[in-house]
Amino acid sequence: MDKENKTSQRKDAKVVNWDELRRRMEKSRAALEHGLQPTTEEKNKTLKHRAQMLAVESKDNEAAEEYIEVVEFVLAHERYAIASQYVREVYPLVELTPIPCTPAFVLGIINVRGRILSVIDIKRFFDLPEKGLTDLNKVIILHSDDMDIGILADAVLGTHNVRLSELQAALPTLTGIREQYLKGVTKERVVVMDAARLLSDKNIIVHENV
Amino acid sequence: MKWFVNLTTQTKLTLIFGAAIALLVIVIITARMGISTIEKSQKGIFNFEFANTKDILEIKASEGDVRLALLMMMSVSERSDKERWHQNIKANSAEIDRIQQRLAERNKQEPSILRKLEEMNMLRLAFKETRDTQLIPFIYQGRIAEAKNLALGIQSERFEKIRSITAELVRGAEEEAQRRITESELEIRQIAGILVIVGAIAAFISIITALFLNRIIARPLTEISGAAEKIASGDLTVNVPNDNRVDEVGIMAQTFCRMVENLGKQIRDIMEAVNILASSSNQIASTAAQLASSTEQTAVAVTETTTTVEEVKQTVNLSSQKARHVSDVAQRSAQVFQFGERLVNETIDGITQIQEQMNYIAETIVRLSEHNQAIGEIIAAVDDLAEQSNLLAVNASIEAAKAGEYGKGFIVVAQEIKSLSEQSRQSTKQVRTILGDIQRASNAAVMATEKGSKAVEASIKQSAGTRDSIRELSKSIAEASQAAVQIAASSQQQMVGMDQVTLAMASIKQAAMQNAVSTKQVEATVKSLQEIGQKLKRLVEYYRA
Numbered sequence: 001m002d003k004e005n006k007t008s009q010r011k012d013a014k015v016v017n018w019d020e021l022r023r024r025m026e027k028s029r030a031a032l033e034h035g036l037q038p039t040t041e042e043k044n045k046t047l048k049h050r051a052q053m054l055a056v057e058s059k060d061n062e063a064a065e066e067y068i069e070v071v072e073f074v075l076a077h078e079r080y081a082i083a084s085q086y087v088r089e090v091y092p093l094v095e096l097t098p099i100p101c102t103p104a105f106v107l108g109i110i111n112v113r114g115r116i117l118s119v120i121d122i123k124r125f126f127d128l129p130e131k132g133l134t135d136l137n138k139v140i141i142l143h144s145d146d147m148d149i150g151i152l153a154d155a156v157l158g159t160h161n162v163r164l165s166e167l168q169a170a171l172p173t174l175t176g177i178r179e180q181y182l183k184g185v186t187k188e189r190v191v192v193m194d195a196a197r198l199l200s201d202k203n204i205i206v207h208e209n210v
Numbered sequence: 211m212k213w214f215v216n217l218t219t220q221t222k223l224t225l226i227f228g229a230a231i232a233l234l235v236i237v238i239i240t241a242r243m244g245i246s247t248i249e250k251s252q253k254g255i256f257n258f259e260f261a262n263t264k265d266i267l268e269i270k271a272s273e274g275d276v277r278l279a280l281l282m283m284m285s286v287s288e289r290s291d292k293e294r295w296h297q298n299i300k301a302n303s304a305e306i307d308r309i310q311q312r313l314a315e316r317n318k319q320e321p322s323i324l325r326k327l328e329e330m331n332m333l334r335l336a337f338k339e340t341r342d343t344q345l346i347p348f349i350y351q352g353r354i355a356e357a358k359n360l361a362l363g364i365q366s367e368r369f370e371k372i373r374s375i376t377a378e379l380v381r382g383a384e385e386e387a388q389r390r391i392t393e394s395e396l397e398i399r400q401i402a403g404i405l406v407i408v409g410a411i412a413a414f415i416s417i418i419t420a421l422f423l424n425r426i427i428a429r430p431l432t433e434i435s436g437a438a439e440k441i442a443s444g445d446l447t448v449n450v451p452n453d454n455r456v457d458e459v460g461i462m463a464q465t466f467c468r469m470v471e472n473l474g475k476q477i478r479d480i481m482e483a484v485n486i487l488a489s490s491s492n493q494i495a496s497t498a499a500q501l502a503s504s505t506e507q508t509a510v511a512v513t514e515t516t517t518t519v520e521e522v523k524q525t526v527n528l529s530s531q532k533a534r535h536v537s538d539v540a541q542r543s544a545q546v547f548q549f550g551e552r553l554v555n556e557t558i559d560g561i562t563q564i565q566e567q568m569n570y571i572a573e574t575i576v577r578l579s580e581h582n583q584a585i586g587e588i589i590a591a592v593d594d595l596a597e598q599s600n601l602l603a604v605n606a607s608i609e610a611a612k613a614g615e616y617g618k619g620f621i622v623v624a625q626e627i628k629s630l631s632e633q634s635r636q637s638t639k640q641v642r643t644i645l646g647d648i649q650r651a652s653n654a655a656v657m658a659t660e661k662g663s664k665a666v667e668a669s670i671k672q673s674a675g676t677r678d679s680i681r682e683l684s685k686s687i688a689e690a691s692q693a694a695v696q697i698a699a700s701s702q703q704q705m706v707g708m709d710q711v712t713l714a715m716a717s718i719k720q721a722a723m724q725n726a727v728s729t730k731q732v733e734a735t736v737k738s739l740q741e742i743g744q745k746l747k748r749l750v751e752y753y754r755a
Contacts, residue, residue, distance in 0.1 A: 050626055053622070053625070053626065053629075054622055069611045071604065071608065084607075084608050084611045084612075085611070085612070087608050088608070089604075089605040089608060089609075090601050090604045090605055090608075091601065092597070092598065092601060138601070156600070156601060156604050158600075158603070158604055158607070158625070158628050159604060159607040159608065159611065159621070159624075159625075
């Protein structure tokens with residue numbers, strides 16, 4: 001008897017309003033049906049936002065003195081940037097073919113629209129410590145007059161304009177080989193790399209006979 | 211003499227009387243011998259002298275008859291009468307011959323008598339000769355005178371001679387008899403002498419033994435009877451003579467001695483018993499008094515008990531009614547329980563349906579989950595697209611930067627594309643989060659459904675248990691109903707029993723009243739018992755033990 005009482009009390013405590021439930025279900029169904037097409041209000045909102053964005057951009061241009069455009073990317077939880085004049089394009093890391101008898105920083109080669117590029121892991125090249133596995137699913141393709149190489153990145157964040165005056169000197173913690181390839185660190189602690197040096201480095205060219 | 215004293219009285223008497231009887235036998239034999247001698251002599255007298263005398267006298271008489279017949283023959287004239295007398299003569303003559311012969315036979319041993327008899331016989335034969343040859347023919351011829359001569363002459367002489375001889379013989383016989391009688395008298399005198407001597411000896415022995423018996427039997431008996439006399443007068447301190455004899459008298463003395471001892475002991479015992487009797491009767495009297503009071507208490511208790519029984523009866527009546535009521539209630543409850551069982555069965559059916567629904571819900575949720583997975587895959591594809599768009603946007607902006615001043619507007623577009631792709635990624639991330647939430651919710655729902663299903667199973671089990679319980683309860687109630695009916699019946703029996711108890715109480719009351727009466731009687735009886743005890747005490751005190 002006690003048990004029955006208890007169950008009945010529990011039922012009383014949490015009565016399911018089936019009508020409410022059905023109404024909610026219907027609402028969500030309708031939302032699903034119409035949700036794929038944004039309403040006019042939403043469209044207007046988006047357009048307005050874009051307009052504002054464009055307006056901000058024009059202001060920057062006016063104030064521009066001497067700056068470089070960089071491509072910012074994330075590698076091993078650190079943000080790096082490379083001047084976009086050395087970047088030909090970014091590409092997802094697909095169909096990587098490992099090459100045997102190469103230094104550890106050479107991951108392999110990929111085929112980008114008919115061109116064969118070698119892919120290097122600058123983390124290893126800079127002897128950065130391994131901090132767990134990261135995505136490493138992007139390739140930033142650098143190019144110079146001499147050569148084209150791909151460097152691995154976890155994510156490509158986009159392009160920015162960085163004022164040269166804002167660039168700070170390299171951190172004292174960044175020593176050794178990395179110091180050679182650094183241009184500076186921004187206020188947002190983005191490490192700006194010197195792609196020209198990287199590309200002209202003889203270490204990167206592998207001459208090895210096996 | 212000791213040995214004789216120790217013989218039994220029977221033996222003593224047998225010995226003494228045996229001696230006396232032996233003497234008596236001697237006397238009898240002696241007398242018998244004397245008497246037989248006398249008898250023999252008298253028999254001799256009778257058979258010999260007396261017979262001889264008798265025969266001779268008969269012969270004499272017959273001769274007389276013959277003479278008379280001859281005279282009659284002579285006197286009568288008729289021939290027939292003569293012949294009749296002649297026949298008489300012949301008969302007498304033959305009689306005489308026979309006697310004569312008997313005499314001769316008897317007196318063969320006596321020569322003197324035999325000689326005389328011979329002489330007499332000669333004379334008689336001569337007489338007979340003369341008579342038959344001469345006299346009788348003369349008579350028949352009628353020669354009476356000659357006959358008379360002859361008869362009065364020679365014949366008469368001869369007759370006289372015969373008569374004298376017979377007289378002689380008779381006299382001799384008498385003398386002989388006289389002699390024999392004298393002999394007998396002598397014998398009798400001798401025997402009488404013997405008898406006197408033997409009798410004197412017997413009398414002497416008898417006196418001696420009588421005195422002796424008196425001394426060994428009568429005197430102790432007298433002493434014992436004297437002691438008995440003393441005992442009769444209440445003196446138990448008497449000294450009974452006791453010389454350790456083993457005959458009846460000795461045994462009697464010893465027995466008497468023991469009897470006196472036992473009597474004394476018994477008197478003492480009786481004395482004690484009388485004392486006990488006195489105290490016991492006192493106790494009985496007090497007990498009777500207690501009994502009387504307890505009887506009164508019993509009467510009171512019986513009255514109380516009767517009242518209580520009345521109350522109990524009312525209670526039993528009430529309990530009977532209650533039991534009937536309980537029985538009715540139990541029957542109604544049984545119906546209710548049947549209804550309840552049906553309800554429980556329906557509940558079980560309902561719960562089973564709920565379980566099916568639960569299963570359906572679980573399946574639906576699993577399907578939803580699968581749909582979720584599909585959505586996730588789609589989202590992954592969208593994510594991939596967004597990524598690629600992002601890359602494209604970056605590339606576009608790089609290209610635009612290369613274009614220099616002309617590409618500035620395009621950079622904005624590229625940035626816009628990039629931000630869109632970014633938004634897409636954000637959206638996909640959100641969708642992924644929502645999908646995760648949905649998945650978790652689905653899991654929770656599945657688990658809840660599972661729990662619900664288990665709860666439903668438990669409920670089914672519980673319901674089954676409830677059903678069983680209801681059945682058990684129903685059974686119990688049926689039993690309770692039966693028990694109530696039985697209680698009602700037994701209450702009825704109790705009522706009857708209580709009535710009987712009331713009756714019994716009434717009889718107990720009556721019995722108590724009778725007890726009271728009886729107790730009074732007992733008191734009276736005890737009083738008389740006490741009096742009897744006193745009397746007995748006085749009686750016993752009479753004896754000086």
